Amino acid sequence: MVGNILKHKRPVNLDLKTIHFPITAIASILHRVSGVMIFVGLAILIWLLGLSLSSVAGFASAMAIADNFFMKIILWGILTAFAYHVVGGFRHIFMDFGLIKENFESGQKTAKISFIVTAALSVLALILVW
Template sequence: MGNIVKERKSRPVNLDIKTIRFPITAIASIMHRVAGVITFVSIAILLWLLSLSLSSPSGFETASAIVDSFFVKFVLWGILTALAYHIVGGIRHLMQDIGYFEELETGAKSAQVAFALTGVLSVLAGILVW
């Protein structure tokens, strides 16, 4: 075996977390995954609430009382918003899988459209919940 000489390449190292900026496409992809996890976890909550409401008339009253609180309405709004983003982001990813929005510029525009559409759907979800 010969002498192995390790060369140190001088390349910039950015260790300041405050200066690191993700592109909007990366943020959209990460948010799609987060929305999927929120949607998955919320299924248990929603199924429990449905089961309680269908168990008996008193169970329905209990479920109604639970849903009447501001905090639970806020959680339900968050669940609906996460579901809306996951659906919109999923459609965006499916479009990319068939060949659309693959370039950086069009991918960034489609991410902006996904965020804007989710904003509109979030407002509609808020109207529905409250």
């Protein structure tokens, strides 16, 4: 009986262009991606902190590095990832405590709200970095 299940031919769609994820799946995937970005970004931030605390010259070096255009983009990306991860985390906490219903409609609404709030926080982070 198990052999018959394994031999059963099912259609497999591996064309990622034709797969359309719901917004809740996109929000979940982005929450995981933002967590990885924060993990990697923390290494950069800790390195900059260590450099800035090493000496007066180290502080000047850290300031020069942070003033670089590409580093500003990296810092803005880290702050945006942190903002999305926090907003998504609160979304999950509210669902866990029953403050938001756990159905598809409310999941869609809260995902859209989290994207909007993150966009606003991202603009704020952009202003702060520059």
